[in-house]
Amino acid sequence: xADLTSHPDEIKVVSxxxxxxxxEIETYLKLDGYKAVQKAxxxxxxxxINEVKASNLRGRGGAGFPTGMKWSFVPKxxxxxxxxxxxxxxxxxxxxxxxxxxxxxxxxxxxxxIIAGLAVGAKIGFVYIRGEYRYLVDIMRKAIxxxxxxxxxxxxxxxxxxxxxxxxxxxxxxxxxxxESALMESLEGKRGIPRIRPPFPAVVGLWGGPTVxxxxxxxxxxxxxILMGGQKFADFGPPKNGGTRLFCLSGHINKPGVxxxxxxxxxxxxxxxVGGGIPDGRKLKAVVPGGSSTFVLTAEEAExxxxxxxxxxxxxxxxxxxGVVILDDQTCMVKFALRVMKxxxxxxxxxCIPCREGTDWLKKTLTRFHNGGGLRKDIDNIxxxxxxxxxxxxxxxxxxxxxxxxxxxDKWRDEFEMHLEGRPCPFDPAAKITELPVVGAH
Amino acid sequence: MAPISEKLDQFFTEKMKEYPTKxxxxxxxxxxxxxxLGYLSDGAxxxxxxKTELTELEVxxxxxxxxxxxxxxxxxxxxxxxxxxxxxxxxxxxxxxxxKSKLGIGHKQTTADGTFSLEEVECIGAxxxxxxxxxxxxxxxxLTNEKIDKVLDQYRSKAKQ
Ligand SMILES: Cc1cc2nc3c(=O)[nH]c(=O)nc-3n(C[C@H](O)[C@H](O)[C@H](O)COP(=O)(O)O)c2cc1C
Ligand code: SF4
Ligand code: FES
Numbered sequence: 001x002a003d004l005t006s007h008p009d010e011i012k013v014v015s016x017x018x019x020x021x022x023x024e025i026e027t028y029l030k031l032d033g034y035k036a037v038q039k040a041x042x043x044x045x046x047x048x049i050n051e052v053k054a055s056n057l058r059g060r061g062g063a064g065f066p067t068g069m070k071w072s073f074v075p076k077x078x079x080x081x082x083x084x085x086x087x088x089x090x091x092x093x094x095x096x097x098x099x100x101x102x103x104x105x106x107x108x109x110x111x112x113x114i115i116a117g118l119a120v121g122a123k124i125g126f127v128y129i130r131g132e133y134r135y136l137v138d139i140m141r142k143a144i145x146x147x148x149x150x151x152x153x154x155x156x157x158x159x160x161x162x163x164x165x166x167x168x169x170x171x172x173x174x175x176x177x178x179x180e181s182a183l184m185e186s187l188e189g190k191r192g193i194p195r196i197r198p199p200f201p202a203v204v205g206l207w208g209g210p211t212v213x214x215x216x217x218x219x220x221x222x223x224x225x226i227l228m229g230g231q232k233f234a235d236f237g238p239p240k241n242g243g244t245r246l247f248c249l250s251g252h253i254n255k256p257g258v259x260x261x262x263x264x265x266x267x268x269x270x271x272x273x274v275g276g277g278i279p280d281g282r283k284l285k286a287v288v289p290g291g292s293s294t295f296v297l298t299a300e301e302a303e304x305x306x307x308x309x310x311x312x313x314x315x316x317x318x319x320x321x322x323g324v325v326i327l328d329d330q331t332c333m334v335k336f337a338l339r340v341m342k343x344x345x346x347x348x349x350x351x352c353i354p355c356r357e358g359t360d361w362l363k364k365t366l367t368r369f370h371n372g373g374g375l376r377k378d379i380d381n382i383x384x385x386x387x388x389x390x391x392x393x394x395x396x397x398x399x400x401x402x403x404x405x406x407x408x409x410d411k412w413r414d415e416f417e418m419h420l421e422g423r424p425c426p427f428d429p430a431a432k433i434t435e436l437p438v439v440g441a442h
Numbered sequence: 443m444a445p446i447s448e449k450l451d452q453f454f455t456e457k458m459k460e461y462p463t464k465x466x467x468x469x470x471x472x473x474x475x476x477x478x479l480g481y482l483s484d485g486a487x488x489x490x491x492x493k494t495e496l497t498e499l500e501v502x503x504x505x506x507x508x509x510x511x512x513x514x515x516x517x518x519x520x521x522x523x524x525x526x527x528x529x530x531x532x533x534x535x536x537x538x539x540x541x542k543s544k545l546g547i548g549h550k551q552t553t554a555d556g557t558f559s560l561e562e563v564e565c566i567g568a569x570x571x572x573x574x575x576x577x578x579x580x581x582x583x584x585l586t587n588e589k590i591d592k593v594l595d596q597y598r599s600k601a602k603q
Contacts, residue, residue, distance in 0.1 A: 002570070002571055003571060003584075081462075090567050091565055092565070094527060094569050095569065096567045096569045132567065167460050169470060171469060171508070172509075172510040172511050173510030174507060174508050186469055189463070189494070189504065190504060191503060191507035207462050250528035250572055251527070251528055251532070251572075256569075256570045256571070257570050258570055323569060325527055325531070327531065339527060343526060
């Protein structure tokens with residue numbers, strides 16, 4: 001069970017029921033549970049979508065796409081079955097916030113699914129939870145069964161004359177399955193190879209039917225938006241970046257934990273106030289702002305940043321998944337780049353050449369480099385290889401591998417130079433890298 | 443006789459009805475079958491292929507994609523050490539080395555008595571509670587060498603019961 005942490009600057013919306021036993025349906029009901037869906041049942045589908053649009057809620061899975069707009073893309077006049085698909089694959093390194101939601105407030109996710117269904121005219125929702133989270137699958141199974149027993153799911157929910165079903169599903173270990181089209185393949189019982197777009201899932205998704213795919217936290221925010229009104233949620237954050245979100249502080253930080261803070265919160269305060277600063281009197285070197293797929297920030301950049309989508313977007317960068325990883329001044333950036341690349345190389349599904357071959361060559365080059373076998377031309381080669389993937393891969397995983405790599409080479413070139421000509425790693429002369437074997441698609 | 447228990451088989455039959463195609467529930471079926479048998483045996487694969495009206499090759503194709511699925515027996519307790527970034531920054535690699543020497547096995551190896559197997563894994567969603575290890579489905583977090591020693595000892599005595 002994940003420990004809970006708290007800080008006075010937190011605004012608890014999505015996390016307000018954490019630690020209160022709300023996984024039990026009776027407790028959930030005492031804490032305003034299932035009120036939002038009853039309110040939504042009195043609203044038209046356009047009203048629901050407009051409320052979510054007014055909230056400025058943007059996808060919490062990483063890309064930050066406006067949720068209300070995504071829902072409005074689902075065609076109204078279709079005879080095909082429509083689906084809601086909850087993305088609970090949570091595997092982006094540094095990210096551990098869907099876990100407490102599923103653990104402490106599973107019914108909020110179910111409510112969010114039903115409301116999304118009412119908004120787009122879907123009658124079925126699937127909750128896909130990564131295979132490693134078995135205890136959360138069990139919590140979700142019980143929550144769904146309890147909701148059926150109360151008549152909140154199934155036929156004629158809340159006596160409204162409307163039907164809605166929610167199913168649980170689990171993965172079996174694969175980062176790439178978090179990518180929305182690969183997620184659909186996995187739910188259909190296949191390898192998680194992404195699909196080409198267009199058509200987008202909102203038009204052609206699961207089994208050919210229009211499908212809304214949203215992150216766990218996105219959908220868990222929706223009942224609160226319906227109850228408090230979109231505008232109030234929007235007002236927590238800066239313009240176009242509505243609400244609060246769960247930030248997962250990890251790495252070299254005194255008080256790691258998952259904290260719910262308004263969008264736009266200053267990263268500097270997040271590190272030094274909320275997170276209690278860097279341990280052992282060390283200094284900040286770098287910050288991974290939102291999972292390993294984002295551009296890595298230097299300490300100077302980090303101290304200027306506001307944690308909202310547009311502050312990053314303006315720089316051509318990404319806020320990402322909420323996984324804020326703090327690196328102190330004793331961290332070797334070459335080693336860090338290597339560990340990140342090992343991950344992407346391991347998780348590449350192998351479907352397209354830029355990602356499959358590019359991540360493999362980058363891993364090989366970075367391994368040699370970190371072990372002291374680097375040549376000066378390798379530094380440019382690493383960047384050249386990463387840029388060769390960027391924008392050329394079949395799905396965004398390739399970009400995700402390239403982005404941190406490019407930012408690390410650009411910003412910490414001096415550390416690469418320190419590793420040249422057989423010199424041992426300046427940060428750890430006894431450095432030993434544990435080799436992950438090449439498995440999977442290779 | 444089916445290679446999996448009747449109870450599990452019936453559970454699959456029921457769940458399969460929730461999907462518009464026969465193979466919809468395949469990935470969870472593979473994982474739950476592995477939980478019961480310890481691994482995905484030839485017999486189990488043939489059974490699930492028949493059940494989903496796929497060829498065995500199609501089922502094996504799916505299996506090879508997912509990192510949790512194994513076609514060979516693992517240890518009774520599968521020790522999965524995360525060394526991804528948040529764990530690495532807080533000593534995940536040291537935990538892995540410690541487990542290797544304590545168990546006397548390497549990555550993806552099993553102890554001679556079959557009690558433990560070891561695997562270095564990618565992020566398991568415990569980054570704010572790093573370094574973290576998952577043993578079968580149980581999370582062990584905020585670890586030190588001493589803490590993981592105790593945890594492994596507990597599993598070892600459980601195995602003897
Ligand atoms: C390689 C890759 C992995 C992803 N993993 C996840 C994930 O684990 N969870 C998630 O919600 N979104 C993940 N995404 C983003 C999804 O593709 C998708 O944008 C998201 O689920 C949409 O939901 P949202 O709009 O509510 O954020 C991933 C994307 C990529 C490219
Ligand atoms: S970018 Fe990587 S993960 Fe995505 S399709 Fe290509 S090989 Fe597969
Ligand atoms: S990096 Fe180890 S659990 Fe996320």
